[in-house]
Amino acid sequence: MISDNLTGEIKNTAIIYAAAQIVDDSTIEYNQYQDLCNNNNTGSRRRGILSGELYQEIIADPNTCFIESINKRIPVLMDIVYGLAMGYDSERCKDSSGKLYATAKILTLPIHELSNDQKNQLANLFMKNGEIALFFSDHNNEESSALCEILNKVGLRYTEKPLVDTRAARGDEQAGLFLYSFVIEQKKERRAVRKLQLIDVFDYYSNIIGPVVTADGDAVTTLQMGDKINDAEATEMWNLYNNKFDFLGENHPISMQDTKEDFLELLRSESTLIALTRTKDDNGDLNRLTCFVYFIDEIDYLYWLNQEYLRKIIVSASEKCENISDIFIPGLVSSGVGQIYSLLPLGLFIKTGDEMGMSACVLYENTNLSKKYVPRIVNSSIRQSCKYSDFTSSAILDKVAYRLWVISNEDE
Numbered sequence: 001m002i003s004d005n006l007t008g009e010i011k012n013t014a015i016i017y018a019a020a021q022i023v024d025d026s027t028i029e030y031n032q033y034q035d036l037c038n039n040n041n042t043g044s045r046r047r048g049i050l051s052g053e054l055y056q057e058i059i060a061d062p063n064t065c066f067i068e069s070i071n072k073r074i075p076v077l078m079d080i081v082y083g084l085a086m087g088y089d090s091e092r093c094k095d096s097s098g099k100l101y102a103t104a105k106i107l108t109l110p111i112h113e114l115s116n117d118q119k120n121q122l123a124n125l126f127m128k129n130g131e132i133a134l135f136f137s138d139h140n141n142e143e144s145s146a147l148c149e150i151l152n153k154v155g156l157r158y159t160e161k162p163l164v165d166t167r168a169a170r171g172d173e174q175a176g177l178f179l180y181s182f183v184i185e186q187k188k189e190r191r192a193v194r195k196l197q198l199i200d201v202f203d204y205y206s207n208i209i210g211p212v213v214t215a216d217g218d219a220v221t222t223l224q225m226g227d228k229i230n231d232a233e234a235t236e237m238w239n240l241y242n243n244k245f246d247f248l249g250e251n252h253p254i255s256m257q258d259t260k261e262d263f264l265e266l267l268r269s270e271s272t273l274i275a276l277t278r279t280k281d282d283n284g285d286l287n288r289l290t291c292f293v294y295f296i297d298e299i300d301y302l303y304w305l306n307q308e309y310l311r312k313i314i315v316s317a318s319e320k321c322e323n324i325s326d327i328f329i330p331g332l333v334s335s336g337v338g339q340i341y342s343l344l345p346l347g348l349f350i351k352t353g354d355e356m357g358m359s360a361c362v363l364y365e366n367t368n369l370s371k372k373y374v375p376r377i378v379n380s381s382i383r384q385s386c387k388y389s390d391f392t393s394s395a396i397l398d399k400v401a402y403r404l405w406v407i408s409n410e411d412e
Helices: 030-038 052-060 080-086 090-103 116-129 142-153 198-209 231-248 260-267 307-320 336-341 343-356 374-385
Strands: 065-069 072-079 105-107 132-138 156-160 176-186 219-225 272-280 286-296 325-334 360-367 389-391 395-409
Touching: 030 052, 030 072, 052 072, 052 080, 065 116, 072 080, 072 116, 080 090, 080 105, 080 132, 090 132, 090 395, 116 142, 116 156, 132 142, 142 156, 142 395, 176 307, 176 343, 176 374, 198 219, 198 272, 198 343, 219 286, 219 343, 231 260, 231 286, 231 325, 260 272, 260 286, 272 336, 272 343, 286 336, 286 343, 307 325, 307 360, 325 336, 325 374, 343 374, 360 374
Parallel strands: 105 132, 325 360
Antiparallel strands: 065 072, 072 105, 132 395, 156 395, 176 360, 176 389, 176 395, 219 272, 272 286, 286 325
């Protein structure tokens, strides 16, 4: 439950503030808001508005809806135009909500944790807003169950408008995001005497392995540290990434790709390692970027994920395997013609770690569409590249579904 102790007794009436109101200390501060959203978060993704700067814009917007505690407003519904603040793609949401786009809202609080008084306030907001399209994330069906309870209590009608991708595997059509993990564990006699970092992997690659060329000479795979790539290489990777993730997000309300600025900031971090495969260009030189995978070993950079959730996974893995490294894969990216080489970048990374004595707990996300093929690529890379280590195949740790409900008064 979201505790009333922080703010006192909750008023029973919902209040929608007019444009003329000044944003002041009557609204809960961003850090407090984030605590409310995530203190009891058992899922892999952070909940609520992800940007403090956008939070200020959202609470200043007259269309934002609040629940209120004594002298404090808490945003509970925001307009879809601010979708990116919670990872949503506003344009795709516009297409999904159709004629209701003008009234489309996103839940900005975990409503299953609200007190009864707070739920009453939210119900009053729904009644006053008329027919709306409501987007929300649903972890373990907690939000949909709570929303059913709130709406049924006041006699509001609701229907789900399915957010599906027919390209996904049967049973996975519903829009969702999945957290996967796999573990590579060195046998004790070969295990590193300390927790290895990605820079250690790169150093071993540079000194011992070097670029790997396919037997036919048509492709070469290399490792690079993110902070060492030049502007041209970074732009080349962005173009491939942006194109691929547009495809993945075509039928999904969540934006699959970062902004260019955010992508490059993560890609070019000193905590990022990139594995790249290049094939022959029109001149016959191995210069055409065909696929790449990037890895990061500093989880604080992963602003969209629930850090406490990740740390529990890491602690659990370290209790089972001494000096295990924790690594996240933000993206496995391949061009259409590069799919036949898609095992190579991840394979070189795993081969390097395997040879140098690295144990690792590796995490990555999939959409309901990419889970159809990415885990197979990962598992094939592990099997082909691990010579000295024991390993587990990719397994799902967590899932978040994304839903769109149309809510209206019963008599409309």
